[in-house]
Amino acid sequence: MVDTPLRFSQVSKSFARGKDRVQALSNLDLSLPSGSITGLLGPDGAGKTTLMRLATGLLIPDSGTISVLGADTRRRARQVQAAIGYMPQRFGLYEDLTVQENLDLYADLQGLTPVAAAARQRELLKLTALGPFGARRAGALSGGMKQKLGVACALLRAPQLLLLDEPTVGVDPIARRELWEIIQGLKKQGVTVLMSTAYFDEAERCDEIILLHQGKLLKKDSPAAFHQPLNGRCFLVTQAAMSKRHLRETLQHRPGVQDARILAEGVRVLCRDTRPHAVAGENWQVAAPTFEDAFVDLLGAPKDPDTEITPDSPPTALPTDREAETTVVEVRDLCKFYGKFEAVKGNTFTVRKGQIFGLLGANGAGKTTTFRMLCGLLPASSGTLQIAGVDMRHATAQARGRIGYVAQKFALYGNLSADQNLAFFSAAYGLRGKARQTRLDWARREFQLAYYRHVNVDDLPLGIKQRLALACALLHEPPILFLDEPTSGVDPLARREFWQRINALAEGGVTVLITTHFMDEAEYCDQLVLMSLGEVLAQGSPQEIRDQAKDAAHPEPSMEEAFIHLIQEHESQTRRAS
Amino acid sequence: MKLQRLRGLIRKEFIQIWRDPSAIAIAFFMPVFLLFLFGYGVSLDARHVPVAVVVDQPSAETSAFIGGLQQSTYFTPQLYGSIQAARRAVMARRADGILWLRGNFSRQVLQGDTASIGVFVNGEDANNARILQGYLQGVWQGWLQQRAASAGAALVIPVTGQDRIWFNPALRSRDYLVPGLIAVIMTLIGALLTALVVAREWERGTMEALMASPVTMGEILLGKLIPYFFLGMGGMLLSVALAVWLFAVPLVGSFWVLLLCSSLFLLAALGMGLLISSAAHNQFVAGQIAIIVTFLPAFILSGFIFDIQSMPTAIQVITHIVAARYFVTILQTLFLAGDVWPVILWNSLALALMATFFLGVTLRRSRKRLD
Amino acid sequence: MLTRLWALVIKEFLALLRDKKSRFVLIGPPLIQLLVFGYAATFDLNHIPYAIYNQDSGFASRELLGRFQGSPAFRQVATITHNAQIAPLINNQNALLVLQIGPNFTRDLLLHHPASVQVIIDGRNSNSATLALNYVNSVILSFDTHWAATHHWGKPPAQLVVRSWFNPNLLSRWFIVPGIVALLTLVVTLLVTGLSVAREREQGTFDQLLVTPLSPLEILLGKALPGFIIGALEGAFIILAGVFWFQVPFIGSILALALGMALFLLAAIGIGLMISSLAVTQQQGLLGVFLFLVPAIILSGFATPIANMPKLVQDLTYINPMRYFLVIVRGVFLEGDGFHELWSQYWPLALIALGSMTAAAWLFRHRMQ
Structure with a gap:
C-alpha cells in the first residue's frame, strides 16, 4: 500500500x-x-x-x-x-x-x-x-x-x-x-x-x-490550524444609527483594522491585534475566526485601501430623502420566451435611485435574460419595463448614454490594449477633448490601470479585466449601472475590492443593478430578487428575505440557507398546484 | 489499443453526428449543393453562340455559306445591316463575334479568286474566342467540302485532319468536369468534417476529460477517423450516384476500384483535417485554415479545370502537394477511360503516401498533453 | 458623430491588424494566391505532349511534321511504329494526342489527291482536347496554304481572315488576371467583414456597443469603412500587379474602374455584414461566408462563361455582385470602357449594396438569440 x-x-x-x-x-x-x-x-x-x-x-x-x-x-x-x-x-x-x-x-x-x-x-x-x-x-x-x-x-x-x-x-x-x-x-x-x-x-x-x-x-x-493565529482578532461590530455599508466604510479606514466586510448580522472586522478599536456607539463582540479571515490575513486585504473609490465628481448629489424615493427602474410582468421555453416568467420589481439592487440565482435562473431586456438588447415577450422613464429598446442615443453596462465575462476587445479599450469606449460615449482626457486619467488612476496600459486585454488577469470593464462603463459617469455577474470567476480578494467600489458608487448616488450567484454577496445589496428557473422566489431587503425563511431549524438563516429553504418551499408549492 | 474503448468512442461520435445536423449537412447536403451548382453552373461548351452576320450583297453563294452557319447548333447567327451595327453589338456584348461577307464575295468566288471572309471575335475571354474560331473554321471547311462535292471537283485542301476523340467523343465538358468536381468537393468535406470536430472537443473542454481517462491518443484519433470515414464515403457514393444518374456521366471503370481509390483519398483528406485541427485547437482558426488550404488550391491547382501541363514548371511542382490533383486524374480516368492501371496505381500510391504522411504526423504531434 | 465614428474605425482597424496572425491572414494568402493563380489559371495550352506514328516515308509528311516540331505549343514525346502502341500512350496520359500519317501520304499529295492526317486525341479533359484540335488544325491549315501555293493546287474559293479584338494573341492571362482582381477583392472583403459582427457577438462586445449611444448607422459605417479601405488597398495593389507584373494592358478609364470597385466593395461589405449579423457564432459566420463565396465565384463568369449556363442559373447570377464587377474590370482593362458603357453594370451593384447594407443594419438590433 x-x-x-x-x-x-x-x-x-x-x-x-x-x-x-x-x-x-x-x-x-x-x-x-x-x-x-x-x-x-x-x-x-x-x-x-x-x-x-x-x-x-x-x-x-x-x-x-x-x-x-x-x-x-x-x-x-x-x-x-x-x-x-x-x-x-x-x-x-x-x-x-x-x-x-x-x-x-x-x-x-x-x-x-x-x-x-x-x-x-x-x-x-x-x-x-x-x-x-x-x-x-x-x-x-x-x-x-x-x-x-x-x-x-x-x-x-x-x-x-x-x-x-x-x-x-x-x-x-x-x-x-x-x-x-x-x-x-x-x-x-x-x-x-x-x-x-x-x-x-x-x-x-x-x-x-x-x-x-x-x-x-x-x-x-487543517482549517482549525488556519484559524488558530486569528483567535481574538475577529469581531462583529454593530452600530444601530448607521447603515452597514456606511459602517463598513468607516471601519475599513480605522487604523488597526485590517479588513471589514458586511455580514447578515453586522460588519465583521479583522484587526491587526486582539484589541477592539471601538468608537462610542459601536458594539464590538469577539467572533470566532473563519477561513475567510485567514485568507485575507495571509494574502493581504485589498492592496490599497487609500484609493477608496469615491467618484471625484459624484454624478448626482447624495440622495436626499425625496430623491431616494424616485423610481429608476420599473419592471412589470416581464416575460421572455425562447420558442416554447419560458426563460423569464412574469417578473415584477422596482429599483429606487441610489440603491444597489441584486438579482440572485444560479446559472440559468434567468438573470442575464432579464438584464439584457432591461438594457434593450432583447425584446421582451410581454410586460413593460422602463429605465429612467424610457424603454431602452426604443431609447435615443442620449438615453442610452445614461446607463453603464458591464456584460458577463467582461466584454472587452481582447486583442486591444487596456488603453485602447478605454479610448474607444470614451469616444463611443461621445466624450471629447479635455473632458475625455480628464476621465481617462481618472480611470487609470482610480482603477490602478496605469501598469497595464499597454497590455492586451486577453493577457490580463481576470481581476484586472473586471476593473477595466468597470472603468469603461463608468467613463461617462452614468447614473445607472448594470453589472452582469461581475464577480464570477474572480478571486475572493478581487471580489471584495470590487464590492468596495460598488458601495462607494452607491454612496455617490449611482443606482446599481447587479447579478450574482454568490449568495454571500447578497448582504451588500439594498434590495434583492431571488430567482430560480425564470421565476422570482422572493424579493426585499436581505433581512426581509432571511426572515421569510426563518423556521425552527434555522432561527438565523444565512442567505444560502434562505435560498435553499425558499426553493424547496417553492417546489413543494408547485407540486401541490399540479 | 483496446477494442472496447475504441468502440465506445466511435459510438459516441456517431451519436453526436446524428444529433448535430451540421456534420450530416456537411457530408450530404454540401455534395448535393455543390454538385448541382458546379454541374449546371460550370460548362465550357459554347452552344448557340450569338454571332453577328453582315452580308453586304446577298446572293446564292452567301446564302450557302450562311446556311452552314444556321444549321450548326453552335451558333445563333444574327443578321446586321452594316459592319458598324455589328461592331456596336459586339461592344454591347450582344454578340461574341462577327462574320463579314463583303460585297465582292460572290464575284470572287465565281471568278475563282480567293475571297476573304472577315471574322472578328471578342478576344477578351481568350478560351471562348478560341473555341469560337475553331467552330467557324469547321463551318468554313464544311462549306468547302459541300461546294467541291456539288461541283464534282476535287477538294482544294491538300490535307485535312481527321479527329478520333477517345473517351469523350462528343467532348461534353460536363463529363470531365463532374468527376473532377467530386474530387474538389470531397477535399472540402474531408477537411471540414475533421478540422472542426477535434477543435470542438478542445473548445468544449471534453478533450481534457477524454485524455484524463486511460485512452491512448491513437484510439482518440481512430475514434474520429473511422466515423467520419464512413460519413465521407456516404457523401462520396451520393456524389457518384448523382454524377451517373443526374448528369449522365458514364462510369466506364470498375466501381470497386473507384471505391478503393476514394477510400485512399478520403484518408488523405481526413488526415489533413485532423492535422489542421490538432494544430489549431480552435474551431475558428481551424475553419479558416481549412478554407484557405482546401477550396482554392483544389479548384485551381488540381487540374480539375485548368490543365496542369500548361502551367509553368514551378507551379506544376507545387501541384504535387495537392492531394486533389491525384484524385482528379484517377476519377477522370475511371469515369471516362476505364481501369487504366498505370494511371490508377501511380496516383493511388501518391494518395497513400499523402494519407500516411498526414496521419503519421498527426499521431506524432498528438501527445496526451495539454501544453 | 464624427468622433464616435472615428473611434469605431480605429478600434476596428486595431482589432484586425494588431494581431500578427490575423494580419498575415489578410495579407499573405491573397498575395500568394495572386501569384500562384495568375500563373496557374490558364486555358492556353503549351507543350502539348504528342506522339508521331508516321507510316509514310516521303518528304511531304516530314515537312508537315516539321511544322509541329517547330511549334512551341507542341512537345513530341514519342515516335511509334505500330498501331498497338497508340492505346497505352493515350491511356496512360503520356501523350494527349497521336498524329497518324498513312503510308501513301506523299504519293497522294503529289498526285493531287487529298490526303488526311489522323488525330487520335484523349477526350478526358474535353476543353484541352477541343483546344488541342484547334491548334492541330491551324498547323495543318498553314501547311495546306503553303502546299497549295507551291504545288499548283488552285486557290480555295474563300478563306477566313480572323482578327480578334481586345486580346489579339488570345492570351487567357489577359482574361484571368483581371478576374483575379475581383476574386481576391471579394475574398478579402468577406474575410474582414464576414466575421466581424459574429466575433463581437461571441465576445459579448457587440452588446456593449449596442448599449452605448452609438446608432446602428454609426456601427454599420464603423464596420464597413475598414473593410472598404482594406479591400480597396488590396484591390488596387492587385490591379497594379496585373498591369506591371503580369503585363495585362490597361486601356480604359481609371475613374470608371474606381467607381466600379467602390460599388462592388460596398455590395460585398453589405453581404459580409449581413452574413455576420445573421450568424450567432463565428463558426456559423464562417460557414455562411463559405456558402456565399463558392457560388459567387462559380457563377460569376470568372472561369467559365455565364452564357454556357442553363437559363435558370443565368437568372440566378443577376444577384451576384461579382458578375457585374467582372464585366467592369475586364471592360476597363481590355476594352477601354468608360462610364457610359458600364452604366448597365453600375446600377445593379448599387442596388445590391443598398439592399444588403440596409438588411445588415436592421439585423444588428433585431437578430438576438
Missing part, C-alpha cells in the same frame, strides 16, 4: 505566453493524506488548475516528480489515468449525448465490463439522483445536474483518488450541498478527494486546505 495517494516533490511548471515564460508553479512540495478531503484555494493564476492537470499526467512538470498512487506521472501516465477520477472545469461532458450515453462512453473508456458497468451506473445514478433523467441530453441539464453527472463519470471506476476542478462554480446552493453529501460518502469509502474551490465555506468543510499563491505553497493545514 502506498503511504500517500498524491505526492509532489519540488515540482515546477512554466508556460510560454507570447515571448515570456510564466511560472505557474515553483518548487512545490506536498502530499495528501489517504482518505481525506483536501481543498485547493488561492487567487486567480495561483496555479490551481495547473496543479490538477499535473496530477492527472496531462501536464508534465519542468522539474521535480509527481507520484500518484505510487506511479510516476512522467513515465506511467496511463497507469495514473486508469486509477484516478478527474472532472475538469466545465465538467467535461458531451452536451449532445444523454446522461446514459455519457456514462456508457466513460464506462467503455475505463474498460468496465458491461455487467459491472450497468451495476456501477445504477449505483451512481442513485447516488446522484439522476436516475429519472437518464434519457435527457446533458446540455439540457441544470448546472447542478451537470456537475453531478460530471462527478458520476469520474467515479465510474471507483477511483482511489478523485480530482475535482472548481466543481461548484455557478451551481445553486442546493446542488452544492448535494455534492458535498456525495463527497463525504466517498470519504467514508476511503477515497481521497482533492478539489479546488472559490467558496470559503467549502474550505471549512475540508480536512485540509492547500493555499496557493503565485505558484507557491503558502500554507497547507
